[in-house]
Amino acid sequence: MSVNVIIGTQWGDEAKGKTIDILSAKSDAVIRAQGGNNAGHTVVADGVTYKLNLIPSGILHKGTLCMLGAGMVIDPRVLVTEMEKLSSYGITFENLKIDPRAHIVLPWHTELDRLSEAYRSKSNSSIGTTGRGIGPCYADKYERCGLRMYDLTHPDVFREKALATGELKNLFIEKVYGGKALDLEAIIAEYTDIGKKLLPYIDDVSVLAEKVIKDGKTLLLEGAQATLLDIDFGTYPYVTSSHPISAGVCNGAGVAPNVVDKVYGVAKAYTTRVGEGPFPTELFDETGDYIRNKGAEFGTTTGRPRRTGWFDAVIVRHAVRLNGITDLVIGKLDTLAGIDTLKICTSYRRSDGSIIDYFPSVLEELADCTPIYEEFCGFDDDITGCRTWEELPQVCKDYIMKLQGLIGTKVSMVGVGPDRLQQIEI
Numbered sequence: 001m002s003v004n005v006i007i008g009t010q011w012g013d014e015a016k017g018k019t020i021d022i023l024s025a026k027s028d029a030v031i032r033a034q035g036g037n038n039a040g041h042t043v044v045a046d047g048v049t050y051k052l053n054l055i056p057s058g059i060l061h062k063g064t065l066c067m068l069g070a071g072m073v074i075d076p077r078v079l080v081t082e083m084e085k086l087s088s089y090g091i092t093f094e095n096l097k098i099d100p101r102a103h104i105v106l107p108w109h110t111e112l113d114r115l116s117e118a119y120r121s122k123s124n125s126s127i128g129t130t131g132r133g134i135g136p137c138y139a140d141k142y143e144r145c146g147l148r149m150y151d152l153t154h155p156d157v158f159r160e161k162a163l164a165t166g167e168l169k170n171l172f173i174e175k176v177y178g179g180k181a182l183d184l185e186a187i188i189a190e191y192t193d194i195g196k197k198l199l200p201y202i203d204d205v206s207v208l209a210e211k212v213i214k215d216g217k218t219l220l221l222e223g224a225q226a227t228l229l230d231i232d233f234g235t236y237p238y239v240t241s242s243h244p245i246s247a248g249v250c251n252g253a254g255v256a257p258n259v260v261d262k263v264y265g266v267a268k269a270y271t272t273r274v275g276e277g278p279f280p281t282e283l284f285d286e287t288g289d290y291i292r293n294k295g296a297e298f299g300t301t302t303g304r305p306r307r308t309g310w311f312d313a314v315i316v317r318h319a320v321r322l323n324g325i326t327d328l329v330i331g332k333l334d335t336l337a338g339i340d341t342l343k344i345c346t347s348y349r350r351s352d353g354s355i356i357d358y359f360p361s362v363l364e365e366l367a368d369c370t371p372i373y374e375e376f377c378g379f380d381d382d383i384t385g386c387r388t389w390e391e392l393p394q395v396c397k398d399y400i401m402k403l404q405g406l407i408g409t410k411v412s413m414v415g416v417g418p419d420r421l422q423q424i425e426i
């Protein structure tokens with residue numbers, strides 16, 4: 001029996017999808033615990049590229065129980081579309097379960113996400129959200145007026161709650177933002193139909209997870225987003241609205257934290273970020289463009305170009321502390337081939353000359369910091385064909401060992417290409 005968690009250590013898109021897929025093969029059950037279809041997890045297997053937004057990447061392994069936990073915000077329209085798409089690859093859903101407590105993203109959430117971003121853009125303060133209604137849906141959850149999967153799958157309850165909430169949301173859309181009211185009857189008709197399709201999958205994920213654990217099986221908790229996007233410990237307000245750290249993932253799955261064995265923290269061999277917000281090691285030169293193009297750094301969910309920069313050991317140490325990371329996974333090392341000199345940020349220097357090795361708690365303090373770099377010899381070798389640690393060129397091994405030393409946590413996997421086979425276990 002083991003319970004393992006996978007989380008992102010940077011600003012997302014670290015290649016969690018591939019790692020989840022690899023660990024799912026050794027797991028009996030997988031739970032997605034927080035966030036919604038702001039996530040885009042990619043798995044490349046047998047020549048097919050799967051892009052998963054809501055469904056755990058474990059769905060690709062027949063027989064793995066795949067669950068959507070209570071802490072998620074689920075857009076039901078997107079969920080059924082994702083299921084239809086996966087069906088076309090022959091994937092079936094007899095092992096899919098959705099917690100009745102998970103909140104649902106409704107059209108007013110996506111509309112309010114769009115309107116509030118447009119409003120903020122007038123004062124140059126957009127967050128650069130994915131526009132998937134995530135923030136407004138979590139806001140309703142905490143305001144205690146959200147609709148949940150249970151409501152969606154019970155037409156009378158759904159109608160009553162959707163009308164009550166929808167009328168208020170329409171007032172907001174029209175009177176505050178000057179937008180166009182949504183047609184509530186049309187929404188109720190469409191979502192009642194979707195609710196019927198999803199009813200067979202509703203089950204208590206926390207209870208199912210307990211059974212998996214008691215039966216001595218292996219459970220994987222799939223984190224979405226990443227530590228620096230955490231609502232409390234990320235670069236607030238340029239964050240998402242959930243807790244992507246390991247404690248938040250346990251919470252969203254309904255699994256007690258003391259049963260967790262390993263926490264896998266996934267980091268790219270460099271850093272990327274989508275959307276607005278600070279990024280101390282960001283590159284604005286041709287090296288940044290080189291990494292973007294070579295690493296295909298364009299959003300899985302939105303297609304937006306990702307900002308690129310050097311590996312920042314300060315943020316990954318921040319992630320190790322917050323998540324209790326036991327194993328580091330360094331993704332996309334192959335992308336760095338062809339760069340003469342690599343840089344790693346080891347700590348930050350403040351304007352008064354003092355040096356800190358931890359991530360500042362607020363943006364005002366972060367703005368006073370500049371990264372201190374250590375330079376490192378680059379490599380030209382194509383490492384995408386390497387399958388073992390021994391096969392990696394010495395310079396690559398040195399780079400990985402340098403990261404391990406700076407972060408103080410064992411690196412147990414290294415990515416050398418997008419395919420599930422292109423991951424070296426150490």
Ligand code: GDP
Pocket residue numbers: 008012013014015016017018039040041042043044295296300331332333334335414415416417418419422
């Ligand atoms: P996630 O959100 O953390 O699951 O990551 P994404 O799927 O959004 O982005 C990671 C991208 O990198 C995807 O296009 C993956 O197919 C790709 N990828 C994963 N691992 C590797 C790797 O080791 N090397 C390269 N070059 N690409 C990788």
Ligand code: IMO
Pocket residue numbers: 008011012013014038039040041127128129130131132133134135223224225226229238239240241274275276300
């Ligand atoms: P995965 O799981 C990268 C970012 C958005 C934006 C901020 C808030 O694929 O790593 P939101 O729509 O959540 O309100 O947007 O968070 N963001 C992500 N960036 N990967 C993700 O997920 C992300 N999910 C949200 O770009 O800056």
Ligand code: MG
Pocket residue numbers: 012013014039040041042300
């Ligand atoms: Mg992604």
